[in-house]
Amino acid sequence: MKQSSAFIPTLKDSPADAEVASHRLLVRAGFMRRVASGIYELLPLGARVVRNIERIVREEMNAAGAQEVILPIMQPRELWEESGRWSKYGPEMMRLKDRADRDFGLGPTHEEVITDLVRSNVSSWRDLPLNLYQIGDKFRDEMRPRFGLLRGREFIMKDGYSFDRDEEGMRRSYQAMYDAYGRIFTRSGCTWRAVEADTGLIGGDVSHEFMVPAAVGEDDIAYCEGCDYAANVTLATFKRAEPLRGEGKAAEKVHTPEKRTIEEVSSFLGLGPDRFIKCLMFLVEDKPVAVLVPGDREANETKLERVLGTDEFRLFIEDDWKRFPSYLQGFVGPVGLQAAEVIADVALAGAGGMVCGANEEDYHLAGVDEGRDFTAGRFEDITSAREGDVCPRCSGTLRIEAGIEVGQVFQLGLKYSEPMRCYYDDEDGVSRPMVMGTYGIGVTRLMSAIIEQHHDERGMLWPLAVAPALLHILPLNYEREERRSAARELYERCQERGWEVLLDDREESAGVKFADADLIGIPYRAVVGKGYDEDGTIELQVRTTGEKNKMDMDSLMGLLQQAVDTLADERPHVS
C-alpha cells in the first residue's frame, strides 16, 4: 500500500464527541468515520485490523472444532416468539416490517435462528456435539451509544453456539471455547481476565466474561490478590465481617428533623454510616418490598434480580411513594414495617446497636438489634463487593478494576432447546433436549480495547498480529532518487513475501511523516534517510519501545522474517 494513493485521512484534531483514546485515535489516524450515532465506517486501515482479528478468531474456532456458518441478519418474529424474547428484548432490538407487513428483528444475537436450524437438521446423538459460529454484523439500539466502537449500535461480532447431549458435554464444549477465547485475546495482544458474570438477556446458569482491563472500561471487576477468584462486581461476592454489636439497651427514638439521607443522619448523630440500616423500598411486580443493606453499602440490582427471581422491579419513584403513603420517604425503617417482603443483606444478620428510620416523620431509631427489634424474611447476598473486601474463596483481599468486556461465554443449558423443542434421540431412542452453550466476541469492540491497552500520547501501538501492516517504510526527502529507489526495493521485497507494508511515498516533510506514522502505529518502521546516503543503512525503529537500529536491507529483511515466523508459530496446528 502506497500512502500517496491510500485512503488514510489523518486529522490534526480529535473529534469533539470522542471521550476515549480508542475513539479519538481511530478517527484521527483515519481508521474510521462516524455515519450516525453509534454507526461507523471502517476505512482501509481499520478494515485491515478487523480482518486480522477475524482471521485469528477463525483459526482458533476452527482449531477448536467449531464450524463457520453465515446466518441472516433479518430474523422472523415467529422464532423470537418461541423463545419469548420478542417482547423481552424491548427497544434494544432493531425491528422492521417487510412489504408484506411481516415483522423482523435485526439480529442482536442468534440463539433462536441457530436453535431452529439445529432442531430441523439434527436428530441423532451421533450428530452431537455440534459447535457452529459466524462472524458478522449485529445490531443493538443502545440507549446511549458512546465511546466509538466500544458501544455502537451496528458492530461486528463473532457468535457461536454449541449443542451437546448432556450437561457434561456442554461443560466440555464450554471449556473448549473458554480456552480458545483466552488464546484469541492473547494472540490479539491483550492482557485479559476471565471473570464470573451475570447471564442477563441471554440467559443460562454459568457465564464468564473476558475483560480487558482499561481505565475507560464500563464494567467493574472484583479480583482477589491471593487466588484466581474474579467476577464482575454485579455478581462478585465477598465474606462479610462479623456483625456490629449493640450494648443490649432498648432501642430509642431520636429526633432527626429534616435529616433524610444516611449521610445527613450519620453526621447529625456522629455515627459512622456502617452503623445504619438503609431501608430501600422497591416495587416488585406491583408489590412493595423492603430491601435492607448496611448504610455504607449499595444494593446491587443484578444480585437483587436473582434473589427476586424477576426483572420486573424498580426503586420507588414519586408515584409509588404517593400510592403507599404509610412509607415515609427518608424515615422508613424495618422496625414494625409492613411490606410484601423484607429482604436483608447477609451482613445484617445478628447486627445490633444499629440506627434506622422510625417510620415517623423526623425520627430515627437508635440501638436497634436484628432478631430482637426486627428481622427479615430472607438474608441474602445483595450488596456489591468493593476494594478491600474479603475474598469469598481464600480470604485474601479483593481489588476492583475497570475493564472492557470483549467476550462472554454462557452455559445455556435448556433455556432455548426446551421451549423451542430442540431435541435429539439418544442411544436408547429416548428423545432428549440438547444442552446448549453460547459464545460471543465483539470484534470491533476488541479492536478498540486493544487500542485502549496499546497507545501513547502520539498515537496507537498495534500488536503485530492485528496491525494494519508489518512495516511502515519512511523515506525522508522522497524526491531524492537514491532513497526513493531503496524504499521501493524494500517495499517490493516485502510484497514478494506477502507481507502487508505501507510505503510513505508522499513528498511531505519528515515531521509530517513521523507524526502520521506515530499516529497510525505500525509496529516496525524503516527510515531511509541520511544513513542510507552515508553507508547504505536503514534505521529500523520499533514503535512500541522506541528502539532504533541501523542495518542494511538484508539484515532488516531477516529481522522482519523472524518476527513473521514468531507470529506464525502462534497459529494453531489444525488436525
Next chain:
Amino acid sequence: MKQSSAFIPTLKDSPADAEVASHRLLVRAGFMRRVASGIYELLPLGARVVRNIERIVREEMNAAGAQEVILPIMQPRELWEESGRWSKYGPEMMRLKDRADRDFGLGPTHEEVITDLVRSNVSSWRDLPLNLYQIGDKFRDEMRPRFGLLRGREFIMKDGYSFDRDEEGMRRSYQAMYDAYGRIFTRSGCTWRAVEADTGLIGGDVSHEFMVPAAVGEDDIAYCEGCDYAANVTLATFKRAEPLRGEGKAAEKVHTPEKRTIEEVSSFLGLGPDRFIKCLMFLVEDKPVAVLVPGDREANETKLERVLGTDEFRLFIEDDWKRFPSYLQGFVGPVGLQAAEVIADVALAGAGGMVCGANEEDYHLAGVDEGRDFTAGRFEDITSAREGDVCPRCSGTLRIEAGIEVGQVFQLGLKYSEPMRCYYDDEDGVSRPMVMGTYGIGVTRLMSAIIEQHHDERGMLWPLAVAPALLHILPLNYEREERRSAARELYERCQERGWEVLLDDREESAGVKFADADLIGIPYRAVVGKGYDEDGTIELQVRTTGEKNKMDMDSLMGLLQQAVDTLADERPHVS
C-alpha cells in the same frame, strides 16, 4: 474436516419450493437452509464457497488498486434524501425507525454513504483517483424472491465505488474494474459475457452487466454471431428491415366483430401479424400516450422509459379505459387518434398497407399508410431485439440467450457527486465535482450461478478455485483398520499442506458415501478401497470428468500439489 462431525445435513429429496438446480442442490447437499422468504442460512460448506469467492474478489480488487472498507448496513434517511433516492427506491428498500424515531434504510447499495465519506475527507486532486470497495450484506425487499440465492432479500455483495478528476479518469477506473470483473468470473470457473446494460435505479450513462449464460437466467441477452456486440435485450438495438409497402389504395374499414387482439384479427383476416400496427395506450404522468409497434413485436418498457424520460408510466388499466372512454379497448388505432403524444417504433416509419384499429367498436382499418393516413410525433427504438434480428454494428445475426447477471459496472458521472456536492479542488484551485463509477458483484448469487453452469444429475461440480474442499477422501468400509489408517494419513498430509479436505469417516455403505460425494461435488476424490488392500493404491477420481486413476499416496499428493500450484498461478501478482 471430518464428515462424522461436520454439519452437512444432506437430503434425499429436493425442497418443494426449489425451481432451479442451484437452489435444489444447495439445499440437498446441506450447503444452505431457508429461514424466511428470500432469506437463507449458509451452512459450513456453503460458507466455505462464499469465503473462497470473497477471497478471489479481494485479491483482484486489491491488485486493481481498490481499497477495502466496511460500510454500515444502517443508513440514515438524510443521506438518501440528498440523492433523491429515499422516495425513489420505494418498497424495495427495507426501512426502520430507531428508538429515537429516526429513519434508516438497510443498504441495498451504498452510493450515498460512500459519497458522503469521500466529500468529507477528500478535497484535493492529489487524492484522486480513489477506488473503495466492501464485501457485505445487502438488503432488497424483492416483490417475488425466488430461485434460492439467485433472487434473495438478504444477500452478500461486493460493491465498489471510484472517484476521479474527470471523465477520462472515470473511464480508466471503469475499464480497470471491467477487466478485474472478467478475471474474477473466469477464476470462479464461469463462462461469462459482458453486455451493454440499462442503468436503472443506480443511474448513470454507460453500464455493462456480466452475464453467466444459464437456462434459468432471468435476463435475456442479445449477442451477435459475427462481432462482439452484446446487450441486455432491455437495451439491445437492431437494424430494422425495410418497411412493408402497401398497394397505394385508400384505407378501408373492415368489420371485425369481437376481434380485439392482433392474433384474433390476424387469423380472422388471414394476414401476418407483421402487417398490423399495435396501438398501445399508456398513462404517462397522468396523460394518455399512444405507443405504436409492429404487430409481431412487443413494446420494451426499459427503452420506453428512456424515450419518455420518466419512470412514471403504465399500460392502461381498467380505470384508465373508463376515464378516457374515447379510446375503445381492442379497436384503438393511430388514424385520427387524439393523444398527448404518439410515439412509434422506427420500424413503422414509411410502412404501408398496414392494418390497425379503426377507433370504432368491431372495426379495423386495412391498407393504412404511415405518412398518408397518420404519422407519429416521434419514431424511436422501442421494441425488443429477438433471435435472428440484424446486428446494429456489423449486420450479422443476433442470437438470444438467457443469463444470470452476476455483476454490473456503471459509469455514474456526476449523478451523485453533483447533488451531494462531492467536489475537489483541481491543480488551479478550481472546485470541480468528482466523476464517479460504481461496481457490484453478487457474491451469493455468483455461487448459485456457478452451480447452474456446473452440475449434473447427481450433484454439483465445483470448480477448484471456489470448491468447499480440494479433496474428498472416501475410505470404503471404514471399520477396516488398514484403510482407515491410510485415509487418516492422507488426511493429515493434506492438512499439513494447508489444504481443505473432507474425510468421510462415517461408517456408512459405499453407496451412501458415493451418493453424498457426488451431491457435494468436491473436485477430487480419493477412494481407499480394495485397491489399497491389494497393492497399496488409492483411486483418484475427478468429479467433473469421471476420470479414475490408481496411484500410490505420494503420486496422489504430487498430482494434487500440481493442481494447487496451477490455481496459485492464477492469483494476481501484487505490487
